Amino acid sequence: MDTMHLARPRDTLAERPVAGTVAKTRYPQTAGFASNESARPSERPEQTGHSRGDRIRARLMASPRGLGTLWLVILLAGCQAVTVPPASNPFAQADPPGLAVGDTWVYRVSNGYNNEVRGQIRYQVEKVDAGRTVVSAAPDDPYLGQAYTVVYTKEGNWLRHPLTNHDQPVDYEFATAYPAYVFPLQPDKSWSLRVNATDTAMGQRNSVRVDGTVLGAERIRVPAGEFDTIRIRRLVYGGDWDGFRQQTHIYEIDWYAPALGRPVRTESKSEWQDMSRCGKGGCPWFRGDWNVYELIAFNPARAPVTR
Helix, strand or coil, X not given: CCCCCCCCCCCCCCCCCCCCCCCCCCCCCCCCCCCCCCCCCCCCCCCCCCCHHHHHHHXXXXXXXXXXXXXXXXXXXXXXXXXXXXXCCHHHCCCCCCCCCCCEEEEEEEEXXXXXXXXXXXXXXXXXXXXXXXXXXXXCCHHHCCCEEEEECCCCCEEEEEEEECCEEEXXXXXXXXXXXXXXXXXXXXXXXXXXXXXXXCCCEEEEEEEEEEEEEEEEEECXXXXXXXXXXXXXXXXXCECCECCCEEEEEEEEECCCCEEEEEEEEEXXXXXXXXXXXXXXXXXXXXXXXXXXXXXXXCCCCCC
């Protein structure tokens, strides 16, 4: 997904919590999914009530696995407030359509914490070779970063693309394609694959692990229209250990539209631990941006889109 080349966030929320503390009401704890590579810190919140809900939340927050489960429940609740069955079976649709030089698509980028619109990113196909498609990416606001280049396989997986490392975009080239999608996509399909990634600026090599799961089919509406989609969740381990800072955990959900060969909506967020800040309550987790990307236009070069 063309979604990660963002500059350091403008923090517009005065409520952004200090790392390791419990978030307040306007900063929901939605960092993502339970990790199977490292445990969450055991953070027990103050209990100010004795309702059954309070006791359940307290038990979840007291357990590393429970904390991850609670974040997962909240995130999925937000993402799936209304689930509309697809009008057609997206799993039965053909392979992703090929791209042509001049094809363009545009995503609106929003802050998932407060729904602030951060700007737009426009993508245009510049070159198509056997098995490789070169695409230019042009944000319309400096806050979203500078223009950059991404390279895809014909299936839409990345050969070159930014990846979030400790809340900063790092441009990587992948020795083998980053497995955002493993075709054919089928209900409940899952994969866990490692790829070697090289930082194009520094030359540093990381081993990146991608755990993907197909969650199901859903028809959703975005600014570009309504689409039958396949919902895919990925948990990515960035392999970017840096001194006391542990590797970044990146949580992604795609609503992939087979008819377009790309997602029409993506949510992405990340977190990491700093072992130098450990205390009696454990080691704090630092949360990065929560970015929401929604397709607002897709224009093939061959002919105009009609709906």
